[in-house]
């Protein structure tokens with residue numbers, strides 16, 4: 018069992034802490050976990066060429082942009098489940114996470130049925146961020162397992178919230194049970 022977390026925050030802050038907590042809890046079940054910090058990777062924006070989709074058999078399912086995303090594709094496909102984490106920016110998901118999502122265009126048909134959970138953190142209002150994560154997951158045919166939101170502004174604020182820790186533990190348990198039931 019392998020669960021990969023994808024962190025869409027450009028800073029070492031609340032989203033990263035939430036993902037680490039969730040993965041730590043998932044790992045207690047014996048699952049392998051890995052956290053992908055998008056901020057540490059060079060991932061260019063999708064250029065819309067659609068050659069991953071219509072470029073013929075030799076291109077289909079591959080992205081022509083040679084950057085760190087190429088290293089990530091195999092991990093994303095191998096993982097039994099994903100955890101998507103985003104800070105809330107203007108009541109939406111972060112551009113960093115959206116950029117990543119756009120670059121999954123070559124693999125999205127292969128994500129069908131993969132369980133996924135969503136985490137979002139905002140200073141005062143989550144807005145549409147969880148809906149954004151749900152919409153992406155649903156378009157990819159993934160199995161939406163659940164979500165946790167938090168309110169925090171400064172980078173270490175979420176880590177002091179004991180009740181949030183419990184909610185993350187519960188979501189991790191739900192994800193593990195979903196994987197075990199498959």
Ligand SMILES: Cc1cc2nc3c(=O)[nH]c(=O)nc-3n(C[C@H](O)[C@H](O)[C@H](O)COP(=O)(O)O)c2cc1C
Pocket residue numbers: 026027028029030031032033103104105106107108109138139140141142143144169170171172
């Ligand atoms: C560009 C930008 C836009 C933001 N927009 C919102 C917002 O619409 N609503 C909100 O409550 N917080 C907003 N925030 C605050 C962040 O969501 C908050 O600081 C959060 O803790 C960041 O998560 P992180 O520590 O994982 O980066 C915004 C922050 C930035 C930098």
